[in-house]
Amino acid sequence: MAPHPQRLRVTRHSWKLAQPFAISRGTKTTADVVVAEVSDGDSRGRGECVPYPRYGETVDDVVKALEGMASKVFSGLDRHELQTAMPPGAARNALDAAFWDLDAKRNYCPVTELCGLPSLKPVITAYTLGLDTPEHMAAAAAQHRQRPLLKLKVTGDGDLERVRAVRQAAPAARLIVDANEGWSAAQYTELAPALAGLGVELIEQPLPAGADDALAELPHPIAVCADEACHTSADLDRLVGKYDAVNIKLDKTGGLTEALKLAAAARQRGFSIMVGCMIGTSLGMAPAMLVAQEAKIVDLDGPLLLASDRAHGLRYDGSTVYPADAALWG
DSSP, X not given: OOSSOOEEEEEEEEEEEEEEEEEXXXXXXXXXXXXXXXXXXXXXXXXXXXXXXXXXXXXXXXXXXXXXXXXXXXXXXXXXXXXXXXXXXXXXXXXXXXXXXHHHHHTTSOHHHHHTOOOOOOEEOOEEEOSOOHHHHHHHHHHTTTSSEEEEEOOSTTHHXXXXXXXXXXXXXXXXXXXXXXXXXXXXXXXXXXXXXXXEEEEEOOSOGGGOGGGGTSOOSSEEEESTTOOSGGGGGGGBTTBSEEEEOHHHHTSHHHHHHHHHHHHHTTOEEEEOOOSOOHHHHTTHHHHHTTOXXXXXXXXXXXXXXXXXXXXXXXXXXXXXXXXXXX
């Protein structure tokens, strides 16, 4: 039990993007986030999540789900009990992160010490170029050509032209592409070898998550990464043979607790690890930095896509992102 009764506060916030951001499913201009804050009178912990319509989530539903946990939080719920008290998803992520932050502050130690991990080091993050015409994506790539890793949102038709244009505009950058379930098997078969020739290193979720069996039969000239198809460690067995990597996002796993479990289980099965994010503030990125330490590809650029970040945000030096200060989280 907690030393004092725990109180839960749930708030919603809308953060304006620096510019409209498009993927194969549509365009957004704001990042709508929900923050869970747990306090016991002495210490306070916070966590942020981004409800995602693709997974049937809305801000209203996530706020309602979190507010429904207030009595259990008051009665002493902790992050271990939380794993069975709520299903995976954005709502559990916010509360899980708040509990980790609260425990770190109660124990006057960094979250890494609670996890048994070494001190966090800076990592290199991808920078994402939203879906657009080849000309506009090339212009964006030229603006960010000094970044070591660019991620391109793609959709199917016209993707080869998009990647060619980006490659010409940023010849030294490593490239990965994310189709967000927007390709057919025929498009994958046509595009994958051509993209390999352009130096693309990874394809995220080319086929719809529910229709990806073809990936087990098709060649993989480029590593294929499960995103929408991989939420928790329970998904891994059915991904074997279809994917080479998994993209771990805390809003999918339902928090850092399950994300660490998923990362360990994925490595045991031979998957490479990618750590990704929804578009949110540094408070949402901070817990993912723990998983990012041993990831092959890190994509924690959410705050870079915002018009402004919250106070005490993560420090980004170009594409190098530094661990959170305790004033933010952990």
